[in-house]
Amino acid sequence: xxxxxxxxxxxxxxxxxxxxxxxxxxxxxxxxxxxxxxxxxxxxxxxxxxxxxxxxxxxxxxxxxxxxxxxxxxxxxxxxxxxxxxxxxxxxxxxxxxxxxxxxxxxxxxxxxxxxxxxxxxxxxxxxxxxxxxxxxxxxxxxxxxxxxxxxxxxxxxxxxxxxxxxxxxxxxxxxxxxxxxxxxxxxxxxxxxxxxxxxxxxxxxxxxxxxxxxxxxxxxxxxxxxxxxxxxxxxxxxxxxxxxxxxxxxxxxxxxxxx
Numbered sequence: 506x507x508x509x510x511x512x513x514x515x516x517x518x519x520x521x522x523x524x525x526x527x528x529x530x531x532x533x534x535x536x537x538x539x540x541x542x543x544x545x546x547x548x549x550x551x552x553x554x555x556x557x558x559x560x561x562x563x564x565x566x567x568x569x570x571x572x573x574x575x576x577x578x579x580x581x582x583x584x585x586x587x588x589x590x591x592x593x594x595x596x597x598x599x600x601x602x603x604x605x606x607x608x609x610x611x612x613x614x615x616x617x618x619x620x621x622x623x624x625x626x627x628x629x630x631x632x633x634x635x636x637x638x639x640x641x642x643x644x645x646x647x648x649x650x651x652x653x654x655x656x657x658x659x660x661x662x663x664x665x666x667x668x669x670x671x672x673x674x675x676x677x678x679x680x681x682x683x684x685x686x687x688x689x690x691x692x693x694x695x696x697x698x699x700x701x702x703x704x705x706x707x708x709x710x711x712x713x714x715x716x717x718x719x720x721x722x723x724x725x726x727x728x729x730x731x732x733x734x735x736x737x738x739x740x741x742x743x744x745x746x747x748x749x750x751x752x753x754x755x756x757x758x759x760x761x762x763x764x765x
Contacts, residue, residue: 506640506742507642508742509739509740510543510642510739510740511540511543511737511738512542512544512546512697512717512738512739513535513538513544513545513737514546514715514717514726515534515548515735516699516701516713516715517530517534517701517733518702519548521553521705521706522553522562522706524570525569527552531547532577534735535577535585537735538735541582542583542737544639545585546586546699548587548670548671548672548700549587549649549670550589550599551588551589552589553590554701555622555672555705555709556706559627563590563592564591565591565593571602571610574587575608579606584604585603585604586603587670588648590628598614598631599614599624600612600615601613601614601647601648603639603646613633613635613647613648614629614630614631614633615631615647615648615650616634616651616657617650617654618650619649619650633765634657636664641742642742643665644665645664645666646668647667647668648669649670649671652681652685653680653684655691656763658692659758660694661758663755665742666694666696666740667688667689667692667695667696668697669697669698671699671701672701673714674709675709675712681714682714685698685718686718686722688718689719689720689721692755693752694720695717695718696717697715697717698714700712700714701713713730716728717740720749721748725738
């Protein structure tokens with residue numbers, strides 16, 4: 506088990522519906538990381554921006570971006586996480602991928618498709634909550650709109666890190682800030698949200714506000730609004746155990762069955 510988990514967060518502009526150009530940009534950003542990090546996190550739909558034009562941009566699990574993720578993970582000896590548009594079994598998914606240096610792929614399909622933008626009409630919703638282990642840490646990966654639904658994120662599995670990738674727009678950014686902090690506090694876990702910056706092809710503005718919160722809801726990063734940057738943070742597993750043992754809040758959590 507590894508006590509310290511070092512994570513590189515990439516808060517970035519995205520080129521609208523251009524996977525090749527986005528892979529090129531992220532390759533440059535990732536190659537600029539000189540520290541040895543355990544995980545690299547990219548935004549939601551990092552190859553395209555939050556598009557409903559799935560027929561134009563969709564890839565398969567054997568496609569170029571999946572191979573790119575595998576190669577980055579192997580060459581940098583780090584896990585890399587982000588979501589993209591995947592076509593599989595006659596359905597389109599907003600799918601988060603975690604590529605690991607061993608070649609293993611973890612996948613999570615966005616459960617809560619964003620009805621306000623018609624995402625539910627284009628993408629098939631996932632039905633499985635995913636918890637995976639990496640370097641002795643239990644990680645729960647989720648996507649953007651999932652943040653508004655605390656029951657789906659409820660820490661019934663004693664995970665250590667709750668991780669959101671997003672394209673969360675400026676008009677509702679106060680909710681993003683508040684809910685990331687709340688998810689950390691109520692689940693007594695680290696909570697990371699990685700959002701994009703800049704304008705997309707529909708002229709929606711994204712201000713970033715990526716953030717890292719500890720189990721008490723304290724922010725432990727220094728990412729600024731609208732900043733296109735790579736931020737490296739170190740998480741300490743001993744802190745999780747210290748406060749869970751001291752406060753025992755999770756022992757009083759409600760039991761429930763979730764219908765999906």
